[in-house]
Amino acid sequence: MKLIAALAAALLAGCSANEPRYKIAGSADNGRLLLRQYGCGACHRIPGVATADGNVGPPLHQISEQVYLAGVLPNTPANMIHWIRAPQAVDPLTAMPDLAVSEAHALDMAAYLYSLR
Ligand code: HEC
Incomplete structure (x- = not known):
């Protein structure tokens, strides 16, 4: 029970404050540019990213509020x-391609995506 209360408190704290849900080490500014360079916007709507108006995948404007990523992974920075x-490592059937994103680039992209609200 205590664990559930702690989890609920953590989730509520993350949702209510006017702060990014996660403060992570990456550069959100660089992430915004990388999201464009890797072509994520061909499939996703991403506010603030030029030409990111695709409808192949879900829009990412409220990803910070989501409980699960791609419906299966708890929404944490590491996930x-x-x-x-490596989307196929999570779901072999997913239409999202492996774009050979480096760890540092993925960190920056995550920093930008978590800054959206
Ligand atoms: C060819 C289309 C395509 C491209 C390009 C693409 N994605 Fe996706 N993406 C998808 C699809 C389809 C899903 C939904 C997967 C699922 O739910 O199984 C998805 C899911 C996601 C999710 C989880 C969304 C949610 O609502 O849970 C994130 C985050 C994401 N993509 C980020 C990115 C990033 C960052 C890039 C660029 C490096 C990218 N995607 C490139 C198609 C794409």
């Missing part, structure tokens, strides 16, 4: 980075 780098 976000894992998903961006």
Whole structure:
């Protein structure tokens, strides 16, 4: 019970404050540019990223509020980075391609995505 209360408190704290849900080490500014360079916007709508108006995958404007990533991974920075780098390792059937994103680049992209609200 205590664990559940602690988890609920952590989730509520993350959702209510006017702060990014996760403060992670990456550069959100660089992440915004990388999201464009890797072509993520061909499939996703991402506010603030030029030409990111695709509808192949889900829009990413509220990803920071989501409980799960791609419906299966708990939404944490480590899982976000894992998903961006190796979506097939999570779900072999997913349409999201492996774009050979480096760990550092995925960290920056995650920093930008978590800054959206
Ligand atoms: C060819 C289309 C395509 C490209 C390019 C693409 N994605 Fe995706 N992405 C998808 C699809 C389809 C899903 C939904 C997967 C699922 O739910 O199984 C997805 C899911 C996601 C999710 C989870 C969304 C959610 O609502 O849970 C994130 C985050 C994400 N993509 C980030 C990226 C990033 C960052 C890039 C660029 C490095 C990228 N995607 C490139 C198609 C794409």
